[in-house]
Amino acid sequence: MSEPLRYSPEDAASPRVSGEKRPSRIRRWLREPLFHFLFAGALLFGVYQILNPASGQIDRTNQIMLTEDDLRQLAVSWLAQGRPPPSTAEMRQLVDERVSEEILSREAVALGLDKDDEIIKRRLVQKMNFLAQDIAALQVPSDDELAKWYAQNADRFALPPxxxxxxxxxxxxxAGAxxxxxxxxxxxxxxxxxxPELAGLADPFMFQDYYAERTPEQVAREFGPxxxxxxxxxKPGTWQGPIQSGYGWHLVFIDAIEPRRxxxxxxxxxxxxxxxxxxxxxxLKRTTFDALRAHYTVVVPPLESVDLRSLRAPQTPVGSMEPAPE
Structure with missing residues (x-):
């Protein structure tokens, strides 16, 4: 006869007997609010890095690297000044100048000296405009496309009379002009x-007596609108007038008038x-700017609230005549 199974009250509470499982250490960590916070932070950081890959690229070495193309460009700039090819010592000096320029510009940016500088702003705007020009220049229209566009804008190319x-x-x-x-x-x-009867009838004119194929704009510059x-x-073919200009009175003979076409x-x-x-x-510039501006909120006080009547143009100090970028 087999011996009956014996167990104590402690055994009755044991997981092996009751069928309950002891919570593991991993499951306890998953329940911790601190773990939830760390996980959410890591997830947000990862998403940000994916959307902004350049944000994590920090230059920790402060490395300044010049390539062979950079050296060639330094030499080309040297030659463009009408000088003979640079020697090794001269190239070393050019490299030192480029490195100094790079160091000073990086340090200036690190100090925030580029902020609120009108000259730098204008230069950056100019470079953005150049970028738009370069992108637009990459487009090569076909003759059919140009002809179709011309048909819609032909008046822009009309030739004046x-x-x-x-x-x-x-x-x-x-007296008595x-x-x-x-x-x-x-x-x-x-x-x-x-x-022949024209001889001696009129006064000498300081410019020309005869004008060929002049547009209204050209005539206006010479004699006034x-x-x-x-x-x-x-009408062509006969003497007519007199017509007054800023100089005096004129009798005019029209040889020919070519109409606008x-x-x-x-x-x-x-x-x-x-x-x-x-x-x-x-x-392209307008579309790009509209897309960029959509990311900004512009806050401007009411223009009527600003008193401009007492303002005066600032005086430029002598010795600080730095030209604005073109």
Whole structure:
């Protein structure tokens, strides 16, 4: 007969008998709030590093590395000044200057000297604009694309009218300039442009007596806008006037007037490509800036609240005439 199984009250509470399992050390750690905090922090740090990979790249060696291309560039800059090829000693000096420049610029940034500096801001803005230009220049439009764009923007390339004319001048500083011009017109009305009767009728003019294929803008620069407007209202082939300018009175003979016209695509193809690239560059800059600005909140006080009436332009101190970047 087998002996009956014996157990004590302590045995009844034992996990081996009751079927309960003792909690492991790992499970106890998982229940700790401190572990939850550390895990959440590590997770956030990992996500940030993935989204911002450059943030963890800290230069702990303060290393300054010059490549062979850098040395060649130093030599090219040296030669561009009209000098002979640099010697070893001169190259060593150029390297020392480049290293000094790099060290000082890094230390200046570390000290925050680049903050709130208008010249640096302008230079950085300029480089951003150059970047947009470089990206836009990578686009190479096809002839079909340019032709289609030109058809939509042809008026931008319209050629202005042009006038070919000669004139007789009557100076204001001589008495009766208007009366003399009227009398001269009566004598030569209906005559050819080079009739012999023109000799001695008018006063010497300080510039030209004959102008070929001049646009309204060119005529306006020479004689003033009112004269240019009146000139292009005249008909070719006869003496007309008088027309007043800032100099005096003029009788005018129009040889020919070429009206405003829109050129063909082939005539202005190169100009069309340049204008197309300019537009693409402007669109790229505007789109990029709009996307960048969306990340910023701009806070400006009401303009009406700022009293500008008492302000004066600042005086530039003598000896600090540092030019702004172009």
């Amino acid at each position: 042009r006038a070919t004319f000669r004139h007789l001048y009557f100076a204001l500083d001589r 208007r009366e003399r011009s009227d009398a001269a017109l009566a004598r030569i009305a209906g005559k050819a442009a080079n009739t 009112p004269f240019a407007n009146a000139l292009f209202q005249l 829109v050129p063909t695509f082939e005539e202005v193809k190169s100009d069309v490509k340049t204008a197309w690239l300019d537009q693409k560059q402007s669109e």
